[in-house]
Amino acid sequence: xxxxxxxxxxxxxAACQDLPQCSPLHFIGVFPSDFRRPLRSRFVPTxxxxxxxxxxxLRLLAVHAHPDxxxxxxxxxxxxxxxxxxxxxxxxxxxxxxxxxxxxxxESNAGAKRDLAGxxxxxxxxxxxxxxxxxxxxxxxxxxxxEGDPLPDLPFGCFALEPLSHAAAPLVRLxxxxxxxxxxxxDENGGYPHPDHIMAHKVAVEAFEAAGDPDRYPGTGAAxxxxxxxxxxxxxxxxxxxxxxxxxxAGLSSPYAERIAAWAETDTEGHQPPAPTHPTTTxxxxxxxxxxRDRALKSHxxxxxxxxFFFAVNADSQRKVWPWEDYSLIxxxxxxxxxxxxxxxxxxxxLG
Numbered sequence: 001x002x003x004x005x006x007x008x009x010x011x012x013x014a015a016c017q018d019l020p021q022c023s024p025l026h027f028i029g030v031f032p033s034d035f036r037r038p039l040r041s042r043f044v045p046t047x048x049x050x051x052x053x054x055x056x057x058l059r060l061l062a063v064h065a066h067p068d069x070x071x072x073x074x075x076x077x078x079x080x081x082x083x084x085x086x087x088x089x090x091x092x093x094x095x096x097x098x099x100x101x102x103x104x105x106x107e108s109n110a111g112a113k114r115d116l117a118g119x120x121x122x123x124x125x126x127x128x129x130x131x132x133x134x135x136x137x138x139x140x141x142x143x144x145x146x147e148g149d150p151l152p153d154l155p156f157g158c159f160a161l162e163p164l165s166h167a168a169a170p171l172v173r174l175x176x177x178x179x180x181x182x183x184x185x186x187d188e189n190g191g192y193p194h195p196d197h198i199m200a201h202k203v204a205v206e207a208f209e210a211a212g213d214p215d216r217y218p219g220t221g222a223a224x225x226x227x228x229x230x231x232x233x234x235x236x237x238x239x240x241x242x243x244x245x246x247x248x249x250a251g252l253s254s255p256y257a258e259r260i261a262a263w264a265e266t267d268t269e270g271h272q273p274p275a276p277t278h279p280t281t282t283x284x285x286x287x288x289x290x291x292x293r294d295r296a297l298k299s300h301x302x303x304x305x306x307x308x309f310f311f312a313v314n315a316d317s318q319r320k321v322w323p324w325e326d327y328s329l330i331x332x333x334x335x336x337x338x339x340x341x342x343x344x345x346x347x348x349x350x351l352g
Contacts, residue, residue, distance in 0.1 A: 056351050058344050059087045061180035063171065063204040065196040066096040067124035068300035073234040074184055075131055075293035076286035077325045082132040089134040089178055091171060093200050094159050096120045098144035103305045112302050119302060126299035130292055138170045143195045160195035167199060168206040169220060175211040176221035182343045183208050187231040187278055208331065227333045227347055231278050233326040243313055246321045255312035278328035282340040287323030290315035
């Protein structure tokens with residue numbers, strides 16, 4: 001079921017405070033109770049010798065639901081690590097076949113009307129090149145975003161309706177083949193409650209837990225145990241508030257004012273919806289790659305309006321106020337101290 005594109009040829013202090021520390025071989029804390037358990041690692045660091053082979057490259061895998069999600073969630077992080085020589089791969093679960101054309105300039109495009117799925121594959125290839133990352137399609141059918149009251153049933157055969165073991169098998173196979181040290185995906189809400197995002201979360205957690213067990217998913221390759229699992233916090237309220245406050249202080253209008261006001265009205269207890277179940281533990285300094293992120297976003301011409309929300313504040317202004325992308329560490333098989341400024345904290349030293 002895997003198909004592929006070939007790889008392209010061509011850190012400041014975290015803002016978190018008073019967060020817990022990871023103990024050896026398990027993570028203390030911020031994930032649901034069913035994940036709150038020790039993780040026994042098969043990773044055994046070895047001391048380098050004069051005859052040791054070259055240092056093993058670090059590898060990062062980001063699991064996303066649709067083409068364009070990789071550009072709006074963690075793109076600058078991926079580009080920054082790729083520039084450091086880290087092997088970075090995006091796994092896209094579906095082809096986005098049931099998506100809508102969201103860029104007004106593309107609504108009359110003949111290609112979008114005739115073959116949206118094919119056009120989105122081209123857009124994904126272009127975005128991948130902008131970020132200098134590898135990419136694999138997992139081959140599932142987009143579930144669409146159900147609308148109406150009552151909500152309609154999801155379409156037969158779509159990704160969100162697949163049994164978990166079937167949906168996760170291609171990702172387990174990819175993990176065992178690519179051998180990532182770190183996996184990034186969405187929280188239990190999918191970042192927002194699209195059925196494909198929620199299923200992407202489930203398969204990412206399943207692959208993280210199962211890929212290192214040789215008794216699970218037989219026939220998908222030799223076992224490989226990823227060491228850390230993160231949830232992306234691309235839309236965390238702290239970032240939007242910081243940008244909003246900076247714009248207001250400068251006497252400028254804020255494109256975030258309506259969103260922040262809506263948060264205040266819909267949550268009387270003071271939390272920003274969705275409630276921050278998983279606080280930021282890790283901030284990656286990647287402001288120098290915001291332009292690469294924006295180029296990747298604009299590569300998805302059917303999905304992203306170049307005059308829209310994502311570009312309402314220019315990259316330089318964002319860089320001055322919030323030069324990070326934010327993550328929650330959910331499970332770790334290595335010891336690390338929080339807050340972090342590196343997704344590979346606790347891993348680098350063990351690779352020699």
